[in-house]
Amino acid sequence: MLFFACCIPVKGIQLGAIYDLQRDDIERVPNSLIDFIYNIHSKTVMNIIEEWKDDDIAQEYIEFLIEKEFIFFAYEDHFPNLSDDCFNDDVSKIEFATIIVSDDLIDKMQYISDRIDYLGVKRLHLHFSLNVDVKKIHNVLNSLQKSCVIDLSVSLPYQENFTSSVVLKEQRLKSIYFYQSPYSKEDNYGRINLYYLKQDGSNLFVPKSSIDTIAINHRAFLTAKKFNLGLYKTILVDHLGRIRLNAVDQKDYGLFLGSKEEIEESLLILSVLWNLSRDKIHPCKDCELRYACTASFIPEYIPEREGYFVNCNYNIHTNEWIY
Ligand code: SF4
Structure with a gap:
């Protein structure tokens, strides 16, 4: 057998x-x-x-x-x-970026698009704040038309009748998340997935583990054997253009629109964290989800306990998620 x-x-x-x-x-x-x-x-x-x-x-x-x-x-x-050898053929410096699009950043979209190309970003999520209108979103997407991004998603405040919007013509747009929606619902508009979420926009990017952050596929598994799958080649650019790992990250890794030398330095610092596979982090090393988990908790070294720890909302002893 x-x-x-x-x-x-x-x-x-x-x-x-x-x-x-x-x-x-x-x-x-x-x-x-x-x-x-x-x-x-x-x-x-x-x-x-x-x-x-x-x-x-x-x-x-x-x-x-x-x-x-x-x-x-x-x-x-x-x-x-x-074989572990067939690991990751991707040569991009950053695969997945989330950008919190402020008015200040909207004015710099051409530079942002150049930076996205330099980093080789494949999947891009754009988060729009409450005062956004369809024209702004359309302009932002237009400025990315020639970029290397192949998968786009956006989050924006709930709007009725958005399905008549010109934004939906963007071919690379795969998902739209409407936050502050009066109801929870999953829908689709042709090839675009639509998610209506009751939560407000401020906690969309707070790291959390759930069944939705479990990715089972060959590439994710091989990546997770060597790296932290939730952080690997992933960044968040906050409303001031600062590079972060997630929405609660307080560390300074430099500016997204800094010089290319500065960006390379930022990547060096980030790679130290994404090189820490979950086999080296508590409690992940004892969690059955460790080679599939994409939760973006940042491991912290605790000298008294001589190890890296994350404060995860999954209890490995009861196998329950705490919300
Ligand atoms: S304990 Fe670690 S591997 Fe398990 S769900 Fe939490 S973050 Fe993911």
Whole structure:
């Protein structure tokens, strides 16, 4: 009996998980099931039946693994183990940027667009404040027309009848988040996902872990093995144009519109943080979600405890999210 190489068992302190990297799915399972997988891997069916025939839980585990197609029966394993070498072919300096678009920054959009190209930003999120109108949004998107961005999303205050807006013609626009909406709803307008959120704009970028911050795919998994997936090549540019890692970050990493030399220095400082994989951070190192978690908590070194820590809202002992 063999375990598919694209299904990755990960143990946590209390619960385990199987990452199905082919189906981009995750199954939370008891740690004892993961021990069982290692125990039966490569054994013959006859051996497994002989060893576990009187164990009801083992029978349940086998049924579960067959039903979920995590295991298969063969004399030889035809699926080689995943190689870490096929990691990230991306050459951009920053892959994902969020920009808090203030009036001051709107006037500098051409420079911002140049900087986005210099960094090779692929995914860009633009956050607009309460006083924004459709014309401003349209102008900002227009100034990015020739940029290297391939995936755009925006957040803006709730507006009725936005679906008649010219903004929706932007081909790279994938998602719009309407904050301060009177209702919660997910919808779509053609290829564009629309999210109506009741929360106000100020806490949209406060780091938080939830089922929505779990990314299961091959590239994310390999990235998370080496780096902090939530911070890797990711920045937030605040309303004053300062580079941050998230909305509550108080550290100074320099200005987004600083010189290229200054930007390179900022990247050097940031890379120290994104090089800290979650295997080196408490409590993440004991969390079953550590190779899929995109929450952007910034690890802090605590000398008395001789380690890096984050204050996450996921409890690894009860496996519950605290909101
Ligand atoms: S403990 Fe760490 S890995 Fe687990 S959900 Fe929180 S931030 Fe993510």
